[in-house]
Amino acid sequence: MDTASRVLRLLSLLTTRRSWRGEELAERLGVTDRTVRRDVERLRELGYPVHAVPGPTGGYALGAGARLPPLQLDDDSAVAVALGVRAAATGAVAGMEESALRALAAIEQVMPTHLQRRVTALRSAIVPLAADGPTVAPAVLAVLALACRDGERLRFGYVDRTGAQTRRHVEPHRVVHTGRRWYLVARDVDRDGWRSFRVDRMREPTPTGARGHPEDPPDAARFVTDALSLRPYRWHARLLIEAPAEVVAGLVPPTAAAVEALDDRRCVLVTGADSLDAIVLHTALLDLPFTPLEPPELAERCAALAERLRAAAGLLT
Numbered sequence: 001m002d003t004a005s006r007v008l009r010l011l012s013l014l015t016t017r018r019s020w021r022g023e024e025l026a027e028r029l030g031v032t033d034r035t036v037r038r039d040v041e042r043l044r045e046l047g048y049p050v051h052a053v054p055g056p057t058g059g060y061a062l063g064a065g066a067r068l069p070p071l072q073l074d075d076d077s078a079v080a081v082a083l084g085v086r087a088a089a090t091g092a093v094a095g096m097e098e099s100a101l102r103a104l105a106a107i108e109q110v111m112p113t114h115l116q117r118r119v120t121a122l123r124s125a126i127v128p129l130a131a132d133g134p135t136v137a138p139a140v141l142a143v144l145a146l147a148c149r150d151g152e153r154l155r156f157g158y159v160d161r162t163g164a165q166t167r168r169h170v171e172p173h174r175v176v177h178t179g180r181r182w183y184l185v186a187r188d189v190d191r192d193g194w195r196s197f198r199v200d201r202m203r204e205p206t207p208t209g210a211r212g213h214p215e216d217p218p219d220a221a222r223f224v225t226d227a228l229s230l231r232p233y234r235w236h237a238r239l240l241i242e243a244p245a246e247v248v249a250g251l252v253p254p255t256a257a258a259v260e261a262l263d264d265r266r267c268v269l270v271t272g273a274d275s276l277d278a279i280v281l282h283t284a285l286l287d288l289p290f291t292p293l294e295p296p297e298l299a300e301r302c303a304a305l306a307e308r309l310r311a312a313a314g315l316l317t
Contacts, residue, residue: 003039006031010039011033012063036060075115075235082107082119089276134200136182143205144184147172153189161232168197170221171212177197178255183224187214194218196227221254226270228255233272237279237298239266242289251286257277268293276301 006029013020013028025036040050040060049063066107085103111119147154151171158168173194177183178280182199189212201295241248245261248269252259271281281299283290292298 003042006035007039007042010036011043011062014048014050014060019053019059019061025060033119069162078107078111078115079118079122082111083122136199140199140202140205141175143207144172144175144199147205147207148174151211153191153208153212154186154205155208156205158197159201159203166202168195168199168203169197169208171214173214173217176224178224178228180255183227185218185220185223187212187217195224196224208287222258225254225258229257234274235271235276235279235295235298236272237276237295237300238293239269239271239283240285240291240293241269241283242291243267248286248288256282277305280305 008028010025013025022036026033029036029039031039043050051061051063053061070203086105099272123174125199137142144154146152152172153169155167155169158166160166169189171189172184172186174185176185176196184197184199185200186195186197187193188195194214194217240262242265244264245259245267248267249259252269252271257269260268260270262268271279271282273282276298279298280292292302
């Protein structure tokens with residue numbers, strides 16, 4: 001293996017683990033410890049921040065530097081990055097389009113021909129559905145993500161769906177993306193309860209410097225699903241579906257209902273609407289056997305709609 005290939009192989013190894021002992025790297029590369037040290041210096045000269053890890057189990061670790069060095073990606077990773085960057089150009093994050101297109105051009109320019117063909121084929125087969133509605137700024141997402149990671153409280157203005165404006169003081173937990181909207185799941189300190197906040201309705205989220213790690217945080221994705229599919233509606237319903245949970249989940253958007261597995265053949269659909277008839281009809285359109293569980297009025301609406309449909313089909317005597 002020549003020097004250039006060996007240095008690239010060393011870089012690839014450093015990206016796969018938090019740290020490596022020098023003798024481990026030497027064994028993997030089939031060289032001496034002294035050669036590993038020289039190759040580490042070559043990586044540093046290229047701009048890769050390879051740090052020495054002290055202690056008896058120390059060695060080398062790849063860290064963050066002052067500038068972005070060249071990236072080493074395998075074929076599948078390169079294709080995934082190219083497609084992900086293209087998706088970002090049409091996503092719900094404001095101001096990312098131009099930056100994403102510049103990054104995509106740089107990636108595709110250095111791609112080998114066989115990878116360019118893969119990206120072109122995938123790009124021509126995929127038709128993106130243009131995002132509608134408000135977008136969010138990348139800087140805002142960064143503030144929220146860092147606050148979640150560091151357990152730092154935030155203050156921000158918030159405009160709810162009725163247009164009412166409030167000030168919020170929260171302990172962030174997770175940021176959830178539904179495909180169309182971004183949400184922050186956090187414990188509201190003043191109201192002492194868990195809430196989900198639409199990020200595009202937040203105004204000037206500001207870290208306070210105070211730390212706060214809320215106890216017993218909810219499953220963030222399920223919390224947002226419940227907020228979107230149940231809380232805004234007059235009626236909340238539970239229906240037994242005679243089908244595996246993964247089958248039903250593939251038919252129902254997570255923003256419309258939650259699916260709870262009972263066993264490998266049945267699940268419970270939890271959903272909401274302002275009309276019981278809408279719940280019955282949407283469930284019937286799944287074309288799966290179901291039984292209304294609650295509220296009690298739901299079974300009555302099933303019977304009434306069944307009678308009406310039988311009459312329309314001329315089946316009543």
